[in-house]
Amino acid sequence: MLTATDIHLSLGGRPVLNGVDFTARPGQITAIVGPNGSGKTTLLRALTGELRPRGAITLDGQDCARLPPAEMAARRAVLPQAGAVAFPFTLREVVQMGLSAGLSAARPEVVGQALRAVDLAAHADRLFQELSGGEQARGHLARALAQVWEPVVAGVPRWLFLDEPVASLDIGHQLQVMALMADYAARGGGVIAVMHDLNLTAMFAAQITLLNRGRVEAAGPPGAVLADRPLSRAYGTALRVNVTPPPGHVFVLPQTAAAV
Template identity: 40%
Template structure:
């Protein structure tokens, strides 16, 4: 069963459909990747799924109930969003930045629980040795890991009373080098293995092929295809969507397609 599901979402701005009757589900234990060219509606869809944008038509469901009816304070403990850019100009330490993720738990969690959540988030992202570092002195990749840890602290514990948590990543690999891109997505896969529902907007079909359980391709605000990477990431579909001639070869170890321009 999907933890979160969008049904027939439409978002209209200036007479143009940013989303046009889009339906999508995300299940616990899976990584769902949203692909598509610039302006396809990927980030708009993620904002609807997060509850920060109300669609003009359609509904988003959380555990089978309307997300619109979930109080914001409660929703903030169930889903977290890692945006495209998470800027912070203050000289906070790494542990202080990660601690910001515990704000939604004010009054629900004591200091000991908050510290356990922060430590678990730092351990999961390999940041324990940077706990006291000034955030502003970190590299771009390190800062991205800190913000990922902040979202994990927000969601900790990852499952309580059978209620699965959702982590939404909006173009999380932007401005990261190749090694950091793969490390971040390996983190996402590991979190899915712990029961989180992971949704990620990506630009690179090969990253989707390597890490996604399900892929949805958007084009002009509509779903062009949705399913497993092997079924969706075809050269015919992606050549049409991206307007470039592509070919695929099979990855010997994963059995998923790899794409390259012809």
């Protein structure tokens, strides 16, 4: 279980996070949503140990600030928003780097399995720099996946921290990657994802934290957080949440009516 309590963080003298509390359990997807500049990525970077905020962050009972980098790398992998790769490494070599950072380092077959999981097995020997934006994003996901390939090791869950894992993907690959995250969680791992797409979030996340200007606007299951009032306040625009009727019921959208 990951717990962050009363997180304060300033970047360049500007307060970005003001007393954020955040909890995530293994076995489910926890999403962080909110408008641009609300502090989503900063919160994720604080949780991964990349930034050092005020406040306490514990991962399965251990203080993250005290865990050495190699120990952290064995426990969690991180997918950053965008990552340019210097030098002409192949996709396979990049995924191999992730693998060698984790506990499955002695299992070379994991590279191929991770690439298959993100639908890139046919591109293993292409240069990473020559892949398209969406392919690069999935390549980095495969690298993170290879680093924490087994969701649970010796009873301790592994974690995936993902910053907008589906932002640059087409809808088919969006669903594929979301299903991959759900599967990782179902097998006992923890998944924390910064998300923009509220529909995909509602479909896959078990817990959602909605940020607004560096504070938590709402946190809880999708039904409670993705509601008219918190969403409208956070995004500064009147939003209405809808629910489709059960299957078999026909319904009519009056917005589609036009003058005959």
